[in-house]
Amino acid sequence: MPTESxxxxxxxxxxxxxLVDALKERDSAGVxxxxxxxxxxxxxxxxxxxxxxxxxLLVREGDEYRLSTWFLDYGIHARDRRPVVEVARPKVDEVxxxxxxxxxxxxxxxxxxxxxxxxxxxxxxTTHARIGRRTPLHQxxxxxxxxxxxxxxxxxxVLDRHGVAGQTARTITDRDVLFDQLExxxxxxxxxxxxxxxxxxxxxxxxxxxxxxxxVGAISVAGPANRLRGEVxxxxxxxxxxxxxxxxxxxxxxx
Amino acid sequence: MPTESxxxxxxxxxxxxxLVDALKERDSAGVxxxxxxxxxxxxxxxxxxxxxxxxxLLVREGDEYRLSTWFLDYGIHARDRRPVVEVARPKVDEVxxxxxxxxxxxxxxxxxxxxxxxxxxxxxxTTHARIGRRTPLHQxxxxxxxxxxxxxxxxxxVLDRHGVAGQTARTITDRDVLFDQLExxxxxxxxxxxxxxxxxxxxxxxxxxxxxxxxVGAISVAGPANRLRGEVxxxxxxxxxxxxxxxxxxxxxxx
DNA sequence: AAAGCCTGTTCCCGCTATTCGAACGCAGCA
DNA sequence: TGCTGCGTTCGAATAGCGGGAACAGGCTTT
Numbered sequence: 001m002p003t004e005s006x007x008x009x010x011x012x013x014x015x016x017x018x019l020v021d022a023l024k025e026r027d028s029a030g031v032x033x034x035x036x037x038x039x040x041x042x043x044x045x046x047x048x049x050x051x052x053x054x055x056x057l058l059v060r061e062g063d064e065y066r067l068s069t070w071f072l073d074y075g076i077h078a079r080d081r082r083p084v085v086e087v088a089r090p091k092v093d094e095v096x097x098x099x100x101x102x103x104x105x106x107x108x109x110x111x112x113x114x115x116x117x118x119x120x121x122x123x124x125x126t127t128h129a130r131i132g133r134r135t136p137l138h139q140x141x142x143x144x145x146x147x148x149x150x151x152x153x154x155x156x157x158v159l160d161r162h163g164v165a166g167q168t169a170r171t172i173t174d175r176d177v178l179f180d181q182l183e184x185x186x187x188x189x190x191x192x193x194x195x196x197x198x199x200x201x202x203x204x205x206x207x208x209x210x211x212x213x214x215x216v217g218a219i220s221v222a223g224p225a226n227r228l229r230g231e232v233x234x235x236x237x238x239x240x241x242x243x244x245x246x247x248x249x250x251x252x253x254x255x
Numbered sequence: 256m257p258t259e260s261x262x263x264x265x266x267x268x269x270x271x272x273x274l275v276d277a278l279k280e281r282d283s284a285g286v287x288x289x290x291x292x293x294x295x296x297x298x299x300x301x302x303x304x305x306x307x308x309x310x311x312l313l314v315r316e317g318d319e320y321r322l323s324t325w326f327l328d329y330g331i332h333a334r335d336r337r338p339v340v341e342v343a344r345p346k347v348d349e350v351x352x353x354x355x356x357x358x359x360x361x362x363x364x365x366x367x368x369x370x371x372x373x374x375x376x377x378x379x380x381t382t383h384a385r386i387g388r389r390t391p392l393h394q395x396x397x398x399x400x401x402x403x404x405x406x407x408x409x410x411x412x413v414l415d416r417h418g419v420a421g422q423t424a425r426t427i428t429d430r431d432v433l434f435d436q437l438e439x440x441x442x443x444x445x446x447x448x449x450x451x452x453x454x455x456x457x458x459x460x461x462x463x464x465x466x467x468x469x470x471v472g473a474i475s476v477a478g479p480a481n482r483l484r485g486e487v488x489x490x491x492x493x494x495x496x497x498x499x500x501x502x503x504x505x506x507x508x509x510x
Numbered sequence: 511a512a513a514g515c516c517t518g519t520t521c522c523c524g525c526t527a528t529t530c531g532a533a534c535g536c537a538g539c540a
Numbered sequence: 541t542g543c544t545g546c547g548t549t550c551g552a553a554t555a556g557c558g559g560g561a562a563c564a565g566g567c568t569t570t
Contacts, residue, residue, distance in 0.1 A: 072327070133328065263527090286518060
């Protein structure tokens with residue numbers, strides 16, 4: 001059942017990653033359970049799992065398989081090859097030390113935000129954000145900062161692909177409201193997140209832009225809503241972030 | 256060309272990961288270059304790359320593909336599912352703060368050591384170690400600490416599979432010498448690395464053992480040879496590490 | 511300007527490798 | 541001692557992977 005007449009994909013590879021995805025969701029599972037889940041014959045699943053295990057991508061303990069940490073090798077490699085990340089990392093540490101809050105660096109890939117590096121401040125909040133996690137861009141400050149500086153067509157494309165699903169009661173789920181807000185973000189240069197991704201958490205995000213104006217990533221500060229409010233939220237943090245973002249952009253241009 | 260009569264593997268998946276591996280080594284590459292490298296037809300490589308890209312695993316910029324950070328999601332997930340890691344992390348931070356040196360937590364998977372978490376001390380050295388990197392166990396302190404507490408057969412199996420290749424002039428490349436040293440490690444409970452993985456760098460490693468005695472991972476402190484020598488190396492650091500390792504083991508048993 | 515050469519892309523055909531289902535061995539349990 | 545679950549193995553059928561040739565486009569060379 002090829003979805004498209006042209007651009008046929010390698011289905012065997014797709015099923016392999018269906019299994020990997022299923023394994024990720026279930027933490028660990030056996031052959032039969034996975035066969036049921038993805039709708040394949042037990043023998044097929046068995047063959048896939050043994051190949052992946054032999055390749056080092058899965059670990060088998062008893063009769064259950066789980067993802068191996070070898071994926072880290074690919075992931076960290078991918079992250080560290082992006083010049084932005086190397087440049088941003090020390091600045092993220094700095095901002096965390098200055099604000100005492102949690103600071104994240106986020107990349108855009110395939111229309112989603114990927115949290116690639118986080119630094120702890122003294123009073124860091126722990127949210128659901130985690131290294132490697134992919135989040136729809138409209139749901140958080142860094143994401144909106146990125147979205148605001150993508151081309152109009154890209155934004156439409158991204159929203160069509162990933163939707164505008166809600167995360168909390170405050171998440172923006174209306175495209176028009178979102179477009180209005182992105183316009184504001186574009187004017188002032190940074191974005192806010194007021195309990196839109198986690199209840200009780202506020203954040204500010206500033207984009208890292210390349211020479212052509214498009215955003216390659218964003219830096220954000222997040223903290224409890226009662227600490228990040230008033231002028232701290234609307235003035236101090238944005239200033240600090242814009243400064244850091246600007247420095248990253250400059251260092252990036254000269255690297 | 257199946258390598259074995261039984262246990263046939265899914266070759267299409269293998270070629271997909273051959274491509275991923277090739278892409279990792281070259282950082283980024285186009286269809287033709289990869290086709291040459293892995294010895295496949297351009298059309299085949301093209302089909303594989305587009306499927307992987309559609310899945311989000313690769314990113315295409317212009318006519319070059321590179322690994323995407325989505326691999327991080329799998330890798331971090333795999334890491335954080337291991338209970339040891341969660342327990343070890345704060346202790347690793349502690350030791351780094353106390354020693355001011357670089358501290359690593361290492362897991363064993365498929366007979367290789369995987370650096371899964373590292374903490375910076377004030378005077379951290381930067382070695383080639385990196386999150387996700389896989390290293391032969393005989394080449395470093397944490398690895399030898401793990402090796403010493405695996406069963407005799409597992410050790411032989413591991414050495415057969417991954418060899419005893421040298422990394423520096425001091426790396427142990429003789430199995431008998433290694434077995435002797437592992438015996439010593441077993442007696443005193445920790446292992447040294449004197450310029451065996453990086454010239455000018457010394458390290459101490461202590462295993463994290465489960466109830467049955469086998470090692471699930473290890474914690475290590477590394478620093479410049481001229482700072483990590485004498486009693487600091489032979490007494491102070493081992494004491495500190497054994498204490499930390501012991502605490503991790505206790506917390507692990509009660510989690 | 512045009513010919514050449516390099517990309518990536520598409521097409522289709524042939525053969526192989528993937529898939530399935532059934533049968534097997536084994537463990538735990540009634 | 542049967543039952544039922546698991547993972548594993550086998551063989552057969554066909555779907556789909558892989559290859560090669562031809563195409564479109566960009567860039568350099570002549």
